[in-house]
Amino acid sequence: MQVELKIPVPRLINFSMPISRKTKAPDMTMKVALLFAAFFASASAFAPVQQNARTQTSLFAEEMSKALPFMKRPPLLDGSMAGDFGFDPLGLSEINGVGIDLYWLAEAEIKHCRLAMMAALGNIWVEAYGPAPGCEMASAKNQMDAFWQLWDVHPQYIAAGLIGIMFVEAFSGIATTSGRESGMRAPGDFGLNPFGYAEDSPRLKKFKEQEIANGRLAMFAAAGQIMQGMTTGEGALENLASVFN
Numbered sequence: 225m226q227v228e229l230k231i232p233v234p235r236l237i238n239f240s241m242p243i244s245r246k247t248k249a250p251d252m253t254m255k256v257a258l259l260f261a262a263f264f265a266s267a268s269a270f271a272p273v274q275q276n277a278r279t280q281t282s283l284f285a286e287e288m289s290k291a292l293p294f295m296k297r298p299p300l301l302d303g304s305m306a307g308d309f310g311f312d313p314l315g316l317s318e319i320n321g322v323g324i325d326l327y328w329l330a331e332a333e334i335k336h337c338r339l340a341m342m343a344a345l346g347n348i349w350v351e352a353y354g355p356a357p358g359c360e361m362a363s364a365k366n367q368m369d370a371f372w373q374l375w376d377v378h379p380q381y382i383a384a385g386l387i388g389i390m391f392v393e394a395f396s397g398i399a400t401t402s403g404r405e406s407g408m409r410a411p412g413d414f415g416l417n418p419f420g421y422a423e424d425s426p427r428l429k430k431f432k433e434q435e436i437a438n439g440r441l442a443m444f445a446a447a448g449q450i451m452q453g454m455t456t457g458e459g460a461l462e463n464l465a466s467v468f469n
Contacts, residue, residue, distance in 0.1 A: 300326050305411075306429070307333075307436030327404045327411055334412030335396070337439020343446040351459040365459030367450055 289297045289310030297310040300317045317326045347367050355362045355370070361377045362370040375382055396414075403409025421428050449460040456463055 305330055306432035307440070325404070328400065330411035331396075331400045334436070334439070336443060337436060338412075340442035340446045341439055344442045344449065347446070347449050347460055351461050365462055366453040366457055367459070368454050369457070 287296050289295050289301075289312075290303075292311060292313065295313065298312045298315065298317045301308050301310045301312055303310070316329060319325075350356075350362075350367075350370065351365050354360075359374055359378070359381070362374040364370040364373055399409065399414065400411075403411075403413075421431060452463050453459060456466075458466070
């Protein structure tokens, strides 16, 4: 008699079976999320350093004067005014304690620029075409000699000129004081706009820059004409001609 024994064989796990997408999907999602988190965390870690460096560089560049790159820019000279290049080695823009501020200095510069441009042209005009009617006695080519010739014959002309200057200074002083207090008037602005340039802002800004540049040059020119005339006794055109002779 034969007895047949059946021993149960345990079922082995088939590791070659494909894993379902439901099990695989969460793992891949987690990996992608961790990858993006690590990327953005590293990027944000380096971004502030670059931004701070850029900010410090720009602030350092802004603090230096355009006219004198080896000196710091004065705080009040921020480039908003015409002809402002941060040139103030003596610190005159910060002398508010004596009653003179940057507004007064800008007003004075524009006024002297305009006077110097008329003076430089007037010196050459009188030397080339002669004195004005009624001033025929001022025939000297040298500007200072012509002035004293006029003084000897008609001193009332000089006195009348000084009185006229007093009135002009009084009215301009009132305009400057009221403009500084109200803040509604730019330095040197007297509302003179016969050609309508004030309506064109870019063009007006360009003209202001040109006025300051030519006025500063004219101040050197007028002072040079007078100094050279007192030294050589000749006029500006004569002195210029002697350079090429």
